[in-house]
Amino acid sequence: xxxxxxxxxxxxxxxxxxxxxxxxxxxxxxxxxxxxxxxxxxxxxxxxxxxxxxxxxxxxxxxxxxxxxxxxxxxxxxxxxxxxxxxxxxxxxxxxxxxxxxxxxxxxxxxxxxxxxxxxxxxxxxxxxxxxxxxxxxxxxxxxxxxxxxxxxxxxxxxxxxxxxxxxxxxxxxxxxxxxxxxxxxxxxxxxxxxxxxxxxxxxxxxxxxxxxxxxxxxxxxxxxxxxxxxxxxxxxxxxxxxxxxxxxxxxxxxxxxxxxxxxxxxxxxxxxxxxxxxxxxxxxxxxxxxxxxxxxxxxxxxxxxxxxxxxxxxxxxxxxxxxxxxxxxxxxxxxxxxxxxxxxxxxxxxxxxxxxxxxxxxxxxxxxxxxxxxxxxxxxxxxxxxxxxxxxxx
Amino acid sequence: xxxxxxxxxxxxxxxxxxxxxxxxxxxxxxxxxxxxxxxxxxxxxxxxxxxxxxxxxxxxxxxxxxxxxxxxxxxxxxxxxxxxxxxxxxxxxxxxxxxxxxxxxxxxxxxxxxxxxxxxxxxxxxxxxxxxxxxxxxxxxxxxxxxxxxxxxxxxxxxxxxxxxxxxxxxxxxxxxxxxxxxxxxxxxxxxxxxxxxxxxxxxxxxxxxxxxxxxxxxxxxxxxxxxxxxxxxxxxxxxxxxxxxxxxxxxxxxxxxxxxxxxxxxxxxxxxxxxxxxxxxxxxxxxxxxxxxxxxxxxxxxxxxxxxxxxxxxxxxxxxxx
Numbered sequence: 001x002x003x004x005x006x007x008x009x010x011x012x013x014x015x016x017x018x019x020x021x022x023x024x025x026x027x028x029x030x031x032x033x034x035x036x037x038x039x040x041x042x043x044x045x046x047x048x049x050x051x052x053x054x055x056x057x058x059x060x061x062x063x064x065x066x067x068x069x070x071x072x073x074x075x076x077x078x079x080x081x082x083x084x085x086x087x088x089x090x091x092x093x094x095x096x097x098x099x100x101x102x103x104x105x106x107x108x109x110x111x112x113x114x115x116x117x118x119x120x121x122x123x124x125x126x127x128x129x130x131x132x133x134x135x136x137x138x139x140x141x142x143x144x145x146x147x148x149x150x151x152x153x154x155x156x157x158x159x160x161x162x163x164x165x166x167x168x169x170x171x172x173x174x175x176x177x178x179x180x181x182x183x184x185x186x187x188x189x190x191x192x193x194x195x196x197x198x199x200x201x202x203x204x205x206x207x208x209x210x211x212x213x214x215x216x217x218x219x220x221x222x223x224x225x226x227x228x229x230x231x232x233x234x235x236x237x238x239x240x241x242x243x244x245x246x247x248x249x250x251x252x253x254x255x256x257x258x259x260x261x262x263x264x265x266x267x268x269x270x271x272x273x274x275x276x277x278x279x280x281x282x283x284x285x286x287x288x289x290x291x292x293x294x295x296x297x298x299x300x301x302x303x304x305x306x307x308x309x310x311x312x313x314x315x316x317x318x319x320x321x322x323x324x325x326x327x328x329x330x331x332x333x334x335x336x337x338x339x340x341x342x343x344x345x346x347x348x349x350x351x352x353x354x355x356x357x358x359x360x361x362x363x364x365x366x367x368x369x370x371x372x373x374x375x376x377x378x379x380x381x382x383x384x385x386x387x388x389x390x391x392x393x394x395x
Numbered sequence: 396x397x398x399x400x401x402x403x404x405x406x407x408x409x410x411x412x413x414x415x416x417x418x419x420x421x422x423x424x425x426x427x428x429x430x431x432x433x434x435x436x437x438x439x440x441x442x443x444x445x446x447x448x449x450x451x452x453x454x455x456x457x458x459x460x461x462x463x464x465x466x467x468x469x470x471x472x473x474x475x476x477x478x479x480x481x482x483x484x485x486x487x488x489x490x491x492x493x494x495x496x497x498x499x500x501x502x503x504x505x506x507x508x509x510x511x512x513x514x515x516x517x518x519x520x521x522x523x524x525x526x527x528x529x530x531x532x533x534x535x536x537x538x539x540x541x542x543x544x545x546x547x548x549x550x551x552x553x554x555x556x557x558x559x560x561x562x563x564x565x566x567x568x569x570x571x572x573x574x575x576x577x578x579x580x581x582x583x584x585x586x587x588x589x590x591x592x593x594x595x596x597x598x599x600x601x602x603x604x605x606x607x608x609x610x611x612x613x614x615x616x617x618x619x620x621x622x623x624x625x626x627x628x629x630x631x632x633x634x635x636x637x638x639x640x641x642x643x644x645x646x647x648x649x650x651x652x653x654x655x656x657x658x659x660x661x662x663x664x665x666x667x668x669x670x671x672x673x674x675x676x677x678x679x680x681x682x683x684x685x686x687x688x689x690x691x692x693x694x695x696x697x698x699x700x701x702x703x704x705x706x707x708x709x710x711x712x713x714x715x716x717x718x
Contacts, residue, residue: 196457288499295452295494296514296563297486311504385504386547 052378056371061140067363068135071356075128080354082124089114135360142368144361149353150346159361162346169238170335170342173258174327177265181273182323186316189277190304193285196278204274211272216333219264223337226260233259236339261338265331284312313384318377325369328362399470400427401570401603407464409443409450417460418673420446422627424464425699425707428571428620433597433604435614435635437650438624439670444607445495447624448575451605452492453481468570487514491564493557495576500560501548508534508544511563518567526566533562537592554585561592565600574606578613590616611654615639620705623647626670626681629699633706643708646682680711688712 072078089111093099099107119125123134138145144159152162192201227235233256234240240253284290285308293307309316328343335344343362350358381388409421420443428434438444449455450462466474473485491514494500501510511533512526521529531541537558548556557577564572574593578586594617597604608614614621618635623646631644642648646666655663668685671677677684683693692711700713 288494289502291454292492292494292500292560293502295454295486295492296517297482297488298513298517299482302517306505307502311502313504387503387549 049375052375056375060367060371061136063367064139064360064364065132065136067360067367068132068139068356071359071363072128072132075132077354077356078124078128081122082119085115085118085122085124086111089118139360139364142364144364145357147350147355147358149355150350150358159357162358163343163361163365166341166343166346169340170344171327172254173261173340173342174265174331175324176258177262178323178327180262181266181269182320185270185273185277189274190281190308192274192278193281193308194300194304196282201278204271204278207271208275211268211270213268214333215261215265215268215331216337218267219261219334219337222260222264233257235260236337238341261334261340264334264338280312280315281308284308287311311385314381314388317380317384321373321377325366325373328366328369400467401430401432401469402426402428402605403465403467404451405465405467407447407450407462407466409446409455409462410460411446411456412458412460413674416674419627419676420673421450421462422673422676424624424627424629426622426629426632428603428605430570430603431597431601433606433617433619435618435621436605436607436624437609437611437614437621438607439609441673442624442670443627443673444609444624445575448492448573448605448607451573452486452490453478454492483518487564487567487569488518489569490571490573491567491569493560493564493572493574493577495579498553498556498580501556503548505547506544507546507548507551507559511544511559511566514563514567529566530562533566534559536565536596537562538588553581554588557581557585557589558592561589561596565596565602568600569602571603571605574604574608576608576610577606579608579610586613587616593617611650623650626676627673628681628709629707630682630710631708633708637706643702643706643713644682644710645686645688645712649685649687680709 093107093111093114099110102110123131144163146157147159147162150162151157152165154161154165156162188204192198192204195201223235226233236257238254238257239250240257244250244253287307289311290303290307293303298306332344332348334340335342336348347359347362349355350362404424404426407421407424408419410417410419422443424443424447426434426436436444436447449459451466455462462474464474465472468485468489473481473489476485501507508527508530511530512521512523515521515526515529516523527544531544534541534544539555539558539562543551543555543559548559551559557580561577577593578589581589590613593604593606596602597617604617606614606617615635618638620633621635621638622629622632623638623642623644624630625646631638631642631647633643638647639651642651649664649666652664653666666685671681671684678696679692679694680686680697683689686693690711695711697709697711698714699707699709701707702713
């Protein structure tokens with residue numbers, strides 16, 4: 001044999017990548033060695049997962065703590081609260097006829113006592129720094145607590161209840177719109193990358209700057225056009241009032257209400273998404289192995305699927321998952337414009353009411369979702385791309 | 396002429412549209428290739444030899460103008476085939492390619508074996524098992540252990556990847572294997588090993604090769620015939636022993652003088668000057684500006700002259716332009 005037989009380094013590599021080798025019938029490895037390799041691999045996997053989890057937890061911790069500090073304005077909000085408590089208590093005492101006859105110093109006494117009770121209930125007498133750590137502990141344990149001002153439509157003051165009640169509306173609207181934009185963009189882009197430079201391609205590029213305006217901006221014009229100039233669709237809300245009674249009629253009404261906001265989001269995002277995916281596919285379809293696949297006489301569809309889409313699946317899945325968790329925050333202004341009872345509206349109201357538990361609650365959940373997604377992505381990458389191998393251990 | 400050629404290229408032209416005008420990368424190329432023959436297309440960078448390869452397999456970039464001329468494979472003009480027919484009947488069935496950048500010619504996320512077996516499954520409709528068995532045969536033919544079939548490309552060294560790509564070109568037993576600078580990215584030892592593999596395959600399988608390269612020394616290992624390309628044209632086409640020992644065209648002579656040889660007394664002589672721009676090639680002989688034997692007629696385009704059977708040159712010195 002001239003030249004090179006498999007190098008020693010590659011042999012060593014082959015034992016350090018047993019998942020690939022063990023799973024394949026073409027490699028005949030002794031079963032015992034296979035088991036020990038599998039065990040070592042699992043141990044390494046666990047170590048890797050542990051490290052990643054720790055790092056992500058730390059990230060969430062820092063993110064949530066920053067939110068707590070900021071949402072409380074670094075403790076500044078306590079003074080606002082104190083003033084608010086004083087107001088409320090004074091008002092209660094003034095309004096209660098039972099206290100009308102009391103002498104003023106007794107009233108003062110009563111006022112102070114009641115304020116003291118309220119302050120102790122809210123633990124405003126403790127320094128903010130200590131309380132912030134306690135808030136952090138609760139938040140990390142997903143004990144979102146009670147809202148200060150707001151309540152759910154069902155009357156609950158639990159932050160979790162308030163958020164859960166709004167979640168379906170946001171998921172429905174933004175889920176539909178984003179999935180639509182994502183899949184339309186990816187597939188149109190794939191087609192355009194094949195017809196690079198065509199009139200269609202150039203017009204999509206020319207239209208890309210249309211995404212400079214946000215969805216709510218288009219929303220305003222769409223409402224004007226399709227709800228008032230040509231009254232085809234409802235201008236806002238999620239369902240007709242009073243809600244139709246039948247299940248189908250209800251669904252039809254919701255779909256009618258969703259049409260305009262979805263159209264607004266679609267218009268605002270579609271061209272820029274197609275543009276960026278098209279460029280992405282163009283770059284990846286000029287890889288040598290794509291040309292090689294064409295030379296091999298593979299049909300275009302197969303080249304696209306196996307040589308363009310398959311190697312680029314990691315970034316596609318990444319942006320898909322990030323898009324999915326992005327649904328969580330909703331969109332404050334768009335929901336306002338369309339009067340959509342979702343999380344965006346909730347956050348808007350919570351900020352208006354300075355209802356810190358609600359603000360922190362939604363941020364905590366978002367942080368956890370993000371962390372879980374990133375954690376999942378680490379493993380999805382390894383599944384999708386054999387080049388992404390788990391580091392660690394001394395091979 | 397002798398036996399009908401396996402591949403016959405007549406007056407092939409290809410140009411690219413660029414902002415500054417049409418670049419005539421292949422400008423009237425005539426070539427022929429017999430069965431079980433290795434033709435080396437020599438030429439310096441940018442002379443159009445890769446464009447020639449790409450034209451043969453229709454792997455042209457978007458700015459290429461549709462090629463003109465005739466490319467006959469076993470007497471049939473494949474240039475006139477529809478895209479679909481060309482894909483089904485020519486690509487990899489008749490002509491296979493070993494790419495210039497073989498390091499990156501394998502899909503990073505698919506096992507090497509699958510990629511090598513793929514043409515069989517597509518063109519012959521073979522089952523996965525059968526195609527993989529054939530791929531394993533091709534692997535041992537090019538000298539890679541068959542357990543590398545289940546590896547991913549990044550787990551192979553450069554030389555092994557190049558061998559895998561060659562194995563891929565062999566699986567369907569095409570008539571012609573087109574090798575576009577197959578060893579230029581490899582170290583000298585690996586280059587020699589790969590050339591040995593190719594020589595052995597040629598001897599055993601009776602395939603035809605077109606080897607496109609700028610490397611005179613390496614190409615001489617395999618060549619039966621040599622075609623020297625300059626500025627989009629073939630300036631000399633001859634049998635290998637003739638070309639390497641007694642080249643006819645002034646450019647061929649200077650090129651051979653520029654190649655360092657073992658036990659050589661004088662240092663190799665470089666060719667002064669640079670090749671002309673293909674955007675606006677000179678009207679006459681394209682080598683005239685660098686040619687020491689230049690005569691007046693060189694300002695007219697020289698015809699291709701037959702010096703001996705299957706030996707042609709494009710030079711006024713041979714076309715009787717001396718007077």
